[in-house]
Each structure stands twice: as C-alpha cells, then as structure tokens.
Amino acid sequence: MKDATELPRSLLVLGGTSEIALATARRLIARRTRTVWLAGRPSLALENAAGSLRALGADVHTVAFDALDPESHESVLGKVFAEGPVDLVLLAFGILGDQAHDERDPARAVQVARTNYTGAVSAGLVTGGALQAQGHGCLVVLSAAAAERARRADFIYGSSKAGLDAFAQGLGDALHGTGARVMVVRPGFVRTRRTAGRPRTPFATTPEAVATAIELGLRRGSETVWVPGALRLLMSALRHTPRSLFRRLGL
Template sequence: MKDSLGSVQSLLVLGGGSDIALATARKLAQDRTKRIILAGRPSERLDAGADLLRGLGAEVRVVNFDALEFGEHEKVLAPLFEEGDIDVVLLAFGVLGDQKTDERDPLAAAKVVQSNYVGAVTSSLVVAEALKKQGHGALVVLSSVAAERGRKDNFIYGSSKAGLDTFAQGLGDSLQGTGVHVMVVRPGFVDSKMTAGLPKAPMSTTPEAVAEGIVDGLRREADLVWVPAQLRYVFSGLRHLPRPAFRKVVDKQA
C-alpha cells in the first residue's frame, strides 16, 4: 500500500527489460519504492536492470514471464499478489515488428498482435482481478500514439495498440468503485532500443520523459497520459482530418 506521503511502495513490471519500464522503475526506486518485481523473459538486460535497482536500495525479484505464453499468465502472476500487496503494475511489454516483412508474412504479423494485444489482455485481466481483491492499486498500460489512426507504415503495430488502448479504457471503467485505477499512457516516438535505426518522428521523446509522465500521472490519478503532452492537441486535430488530407500529412512526415 502507498505510504503516508502517497508514494508507491511496491511495483510489478510486465516486460521488465524494456527501456521505458526500467526508466520508470529507476525513477520510482529513487523516490520511495522499495519492492520491485521485474517480470520478463530471461536476459542479461533484465538481470542488469535488477542489479541497478538493487544499487538504488530496492528489494528486487526477477520472474520468468512471457507475453506469448497466455496459458501461463495466471499461474505466474496471481501468486505474486499472495506474497504482499502491489501498489502499481506497469504493463510495458510489446514488439514493433517490421511492417514490410510482416505484410508478406501473416504469421509474423500475428505474433506482433498476439504479443501487443492478446498477451496484454490475458495478463491485464489476471492482475486486475488480483488488484481488485486487494482493494487498491493501479494498472499502467503503455499504449502508443500509433493507436490513434492507422498509417500505411505501421498499421499492424498500430492496430494492436488500438485494440489494447480500447481494452484498457474499458477495463478502467469496469473497475470504477473497486479502488483500482487504470491509466493509459500514449507516448510518441520513443528513442529506445525498440526504435533503434528508425528515423525520428516529430516531437520524439525518451524513456526517461515517459517515466516522468507515468509518475506524474500516478500522482494525479490520471486516466490518460500523453508524452509529450502537446501530442494530445496534435492528434485531436489529426483525428478529425478527412482521410485524403491525413494521408498527405503522413506522407510529408515519412
């Protein structure tokens, strides 16, 4: 449970090796978060992240979790809540895929959707039920501005995030009155290992800036967070552009 100052005491990260996840965990550990669980596929990066957080004074546990192992999600995640209350769950896993390759390989496209959407749905439902049973807590879901409108260069990834975004908003509404808060985060282009080698989009951001937005959003109990914040207004306009005009805007940015 949060302490008397409202600070997060315990954090569960799904996708603990992501740049945004680790940046958020670092920021929270530097604040007052003392118990952190990093769930993800075994990797040197995950272990290095755990060591860094331990160096900041946090008690860190690493758990083997695979977004694509849908049938294992309840068995892996539910017991974590039996060990003690968890204040915040951060759902940070996801894959970008390669649009051109995935268009020619339906199975590769399906893997992107299964990871970003199906795995997110099954794991979110498990943790939401656990949070509801303990009577408090927050689920933070990393969406993307790509969820706003389909674009020819990333519509497979974007559609998976659009599904997740809608699911998370509805889940949040369904949990009203239970003590559980769901917050959707829509970053723009994030300069990270996932986007390495790709040309930066306008108003690009960093994992650290997204982490700042997440922590601030939790403090405010926001339902939706854009990073950077001005993207809210940009996409408010883009959302209502006629399709031909939208295509022209996107083509100029490509």
C-alpha cells in the first residue's frame, strides 16, 4: 500500500481476539487484504480467530504478544516487519475494567491504565517507527468517545483512553510527511460479548459498524473517525459544558 488512501494488502492486528479488530479484518479481506498477523496472548480464542480468517482466503499468522510486556514489543513486532511490508497496523487491545470495583482497588485501576495506555504507547512507538522506516502504512488506533471527557461513571477507563488518544494524535503529527500516518477511531459504546449485560447507552454501535467506518476512513485518508458520526457534535458539546453543569448531568 503506497497510496495513503488505498486499502491494505497486509494487516497486523494488536489485540487479535478483539471483536472490532476481527470485524475489520473480515471486511478488509473481502476487499484487498491477503496477509494478516493476529498478535495476542496465545490462546484457543486466538487460534480460532486465525482459523476463521483463513476460511475467508487470507494467509493468517498468529504472534505471541503481551501488551503488558513492553520490553518484548520491539523484538516481537520487529520480527513481523522483518517478514515483509505491513500496510496497516490496527491497535485494538484494551480493557473496560469495572469502575465501581476498581475505585476501591487501585491495583486493578492501574491494570486498566497499563493496558490501555502504557502498553499502547510502547506498541504504538514500535509500529509507528517501523511504518516510518518502510516509508508507508497506517496505524489505526482504537480510542473511544469516552476519551473526549472523562465521566463520573467511567473516569478510570475514560482517562486511560484520553491519554491514548492524545498520544496517538501526537504520534500522527510526528509521522506527518514520512509516508506513514495515524488514524484515531473514537467509537461510542460497542455492543460485544464483553459488554453484554452492561446498560446500553445512546449512540451505541456494533463491531461491524466500526469496521465499516474504519474502511471509509482509510479510503478518505481521515485522521479522526467517530462512530457513529453524530458523536462528534455531542462530545464536543459535553467537552465544553461548564464543570458545575456537567456534574449535575449525572453522566
């Protein structure tokens, strides 16, 4: 993929069992993608995910990758890039945590932060540098609408995504003009197996809808993608709401 708006032939997924990532991989395989690396902790779920993509005709490899082991990232991910050009990296790992429980258990709160932010900083710098070195490619970072303004109901998760979002935007600025680029994706509440049982919120979406938005963003050369698009205006309004009023909203 030399043209920045061309769909990728090769895809590296960080967070290889993510439902959003797999929906995106399926969509891209149906278009143009032929080689996929699924990176994640070795598990039956990872192997099953790889098998489901192979059934679609892709050449799929699994890579042992741990977001919480940043010292291994350069070696592990470097081996992937050594096998050939990677057109698209999808950074899709992350955990929601349990706000009510995590407020009372700082160690669990730190685990959310380490996964969603610290691990992503490491992986983002490694893959961003590799894309720059090869002179082309896109890093797609799954942020969240929650990054725009942390709410009382999820400020641990929201603050971790806010850090990730700011990092990804800065990395995009650093890569500007190198041939590599960053696209930040900010979905609202996504209905997946992991969010089953949680209260539904307005503007909820699905992995397939996020995948569709990612493809459209790649074709357009977008730097930021909201899913659904109406969230852009809503979150902008919330971001500028005075704090005294914001607290009374009970969000």
